[in-house]
Amino acid sequence: MTNFLVETSWFIPIYGLIGAVLTLPWSMGIVRRTGPRPAAYFNLLMSLAAFLHGSIAFQSIWGKPAQQLTLNWLQVADLKLTLAVEISPVSLGALEVVTVISLLTQIYALGYMEKDWSLARFYGLMGFFEAALGGITISDSLLLSYGLLEGLTLSTYLLVGFWYAQPLVVTAARDAFLTKRVGDIMLLMGVVALSSYGEGLDFSDLESWAETAPVAPLTATLLGLALIAGPTGKCAQFPLNLWLDEAMEGPNPAGIMRNSIVVSAGAYVLVKLQPVFTLSPIASDALIVIGTVTAIGASWMAIAQIDIKRTLSHSTSVYLGLVFIAVGLGQVDIAFILLCTHAIAKALLFMSIGSIILNTSNQNITEMGGLWAKMPATTSAFVVGSAGLIGLLPLGMFWTLQRWLNGSWHIPWWLMLILLFVNLLSAINLTRVFRLVFLGSTQPKTRRAPEAPWAMAFPMVTLTVLTLLAPIVPIRWPFWLSLAAPLSEPDSAWLPFAIPLMMASGLLGCVIGFTLPLNRSWARSSRVYIRFFQDLFAYDFYIAKIYDLTVVWAVSSLSHLTAWIDRYIVDGAVNLVGFATFFSGNTLKYNISGQSQFYVLTILLGVAVLLWLTFSGQWSFILNYWSSVLSQVSNLA
């Protein structure tokens, strides 16, 4: 039985798809009598099946070698595009994370979306989401991964646009799609370029290909940059970071998925592409630069937000920035663990704030307060989630950092500084949010806030427990992926002090967060220089404005220009010909006056011209000309 389940583990992502298809009768309004609930239950059942199937398969494949499955998709001439799937401990482990979070989120949505009129459509999209995510985890071909990433782009678009009558959703959905699409198309160009090397486009072949690749440095750099662009959009990294923030207009359960595992899917593909980046130092450096800029910039942005979802979504960009840096340094193990730890902790945080948003109908943290006594499960989820994200208490992120800094890896000094900075600002921000939301006196909007219903509380508590257990995961299932063997001894003298320093920064962050003066009614400072920075961070460094004034403006004015050219120059030329024909026809008709004298005059003139031509020798000139033309044509023929 287990044997059979392992053999069919490629089927796990398809459960989600089946669930999505099963919701169609309800979302299309064919079945009305039962209400949309059965659609949700079908999806839950499918997710549960995927989870159980995946768990058994994962248990039994542990320690066994990876297996590839290949489907020939398109064969034209010498080009063979295949869709390959890899069943390995790593891919099934990632699949496990996806199915767990997806299952919990779907239970959670049962409570959160209870009163929504199109529950069936929502679950259909979630099923599709889960299928695409699951597919990415086990996909072994770049082409398949690209297709599935686009699938994610699509489902993000549809989920963000779920409440399509809301004014902010209008642009948020479109922006999410377009930003990701820009990255995706560049990724596609990378795929096209790779395939022109006659490459099979399988991840497992990339490594050996990269070692022997006959690629010029410039080509390798361009290739690397193109391949980076896709994950940059997907992981909300600078300069394609704005969509994640805007996407918070969508329903919160989708936000849980998006901030934990969807962004990770992009990074997962990035990790798999890592061998290509070794070809070009510029590509690796680009990864590090993108990661650093995002980690630092988004840390600042997060700290200035007053929307509870947006502040956490910026923090997602921050941690994904760290993943980018890790991949740029070639430390893919760390990237994997970072992704996993962050996904679980962030999912928990989003579950917690979801229950706050549902019960207070409010996302503005300056209007909250005193919730800790009313919502104990939510509060503990927030605390545990935050602790899992900060390197202070021995939870997920602490152990991840410990693993990173234990001397097995080469750690440049600047990386240490970035990590300290990120940890500090994360701690400040989470403490700040915690204080505003849970501590203090109750506000008008938080006065009547009960604890979340069981459908939300159950997954929240489960995930709280999982986050507490997360540190065991890498110990129970250790794996090494990197090409480079771990260093035997630390190469920097300060490395032994790294972990204490990290804890100190976390602690310092918490202290600052607790002592920071927080004025609810005056969240925007009255002092000019503070306000300047506050606005700068709160409006995301005005990146959206800059885009409006540059790219958006350029495209729209260019399109108006071409439309004008099309109408007045290209089409105008044609109409001019038509007009000239009509005009000359109309003019000529005045010649036909009906008076015989006029006709006689015309005939006489014509004859005179002919005679003159014949007698003055002009005639031969014309004849010569035409005979030469004719002879040329016959020569051609």
Next chain:
Amino acid sequence: MTNFPWLTTIILLPIVASLLIPIIPDKDGKTVRWYALIVGLIDFVLIVYAFYSGYDLGNPELQLVESYAWIPDLDLKWSVGADGLSMPLIILTGFITTLAIMAAWPVTLKPKLFYFLMLAMYGGQIAVFAVQDMLLFFLVWELELVPVYLILSIWGGKKRLYAATKFILYTAGGSLFILVAALTMAFYGDTVTFDMSAIAAKDYAFNLQLLLYAGLLIAYGVKLPIFPLHTWLPDAHGEATAPAHMLLAGILLKMGGYALIRMNLGMLPDAHVFFAPILVILGVVNIVYAALTSFAQRNLKRKIAYSSISHMGFVLIGLGSFTNLGLSGALLQMISHGLIGASLFFMVGATYDRTHTLMLDEMGGVGKQMKKIFAMWTSCSLASLALPGMSGFVAELMVFVGFATSDAFNPIFKVVVVLLAAVGVILTPIYLLSMLREIFYGQENKELVEHEVLVDAEPREVFIIASLLVPIIGIGLYPKVATQIYDATVTQLTSMIRSHVPALTATSQAPEVENVAFLKAPDLYE
């Protein structure tokens, strides 16, 4: 049954049936539409059966061939046949035209004339793809313009006469070149023949090839359309009714591409070597220029019309690529756009039936009342912007990879072309999603909601879109369904063209015939 004249039957059945329409007793136009639909369905079934029984996928040559002397003095023969280039387009024609008849259900103005013209077009369009005689090709090419002209000028929008005249002038002007070129090629050399294969076998002088190629390029460039010969299209599309749209976008544009492959590539390969870079550049211009122009359009029909022009650019790039993959991609793009373009234009018609306006400024927020229309619009737009898993993506990917792997161009040219075409692919979602946003998302437009009855889609409309989406997604998930129909022919054609490129060593591009192993369970344990 192998000797049964399938193609002749398929061409003549709708034409003969259309002649019976005047004597059908029908007062309110309800009988005649059923009649037309049934004839269309029977013909489509015949096409599928002929394909199934008489067409061999592995054979690159003409199949289902018939040839009868018609006017021996003129050497005019009724000769039809189908190879890999014709067959998929014949199937597409049967499919789209049948759906267009169904889309024409609400036509109440002169229904008898309308369905007569639809059926006449049905036969005429298939004839264009099937005939194998140059003179006959010219005749049917011209003949099929007449029903289109009439449909445009009687059932169109406010400026329908302007649009119809422009259409007829452009295409008729273009077809003069076909006639001249056809006569030149027929009378060239020792033998006088109008048979296409015989004409293709002749060896023309290079300069003459260039002239002929340029002439035919203008003629078919009008039809495809190619910048700057495209301006009839937004006007014609802007004024046509939904069924006429489906035929214009779904089939008529494909005639240009088909004829380019059949004649310019197949008959004048030396000139093609000279013209290929021009085709590629024109293709890129088409893609980027039309996509940008589409973004600025405020009229829904014109927007989609420009989007059609933009997508046809990929066909041109594929034609100029000198690779099997690129050419296959071009053909697939034609098939795929036939389906997607038809579905988008049908949706435009369905929306207009409800809002009675095409201006985006006068719409907004209608998604609340028309959920099914909203969903169908979204699916069709996603297909058009080349989402993986739908046919447009596969076709564009094939063109991209085909062109990128082409050994006939230098790397810098290739990189520039691919990047510019990619810009077009980014522009497509920009205008399509902005369009969706303006129609469906956000606040309801008070003016519109109060004055128009916005009923949701009826089953007939859902059925039409569903039947278009099935092949779109089917090809997207498993492109072999479509590509295997023409693989053999395209391989043969590509190797013929490549043998004319001096720089390329004539490497055989024969595909390795491999058994496609279906996904098997991994064998984990010994």
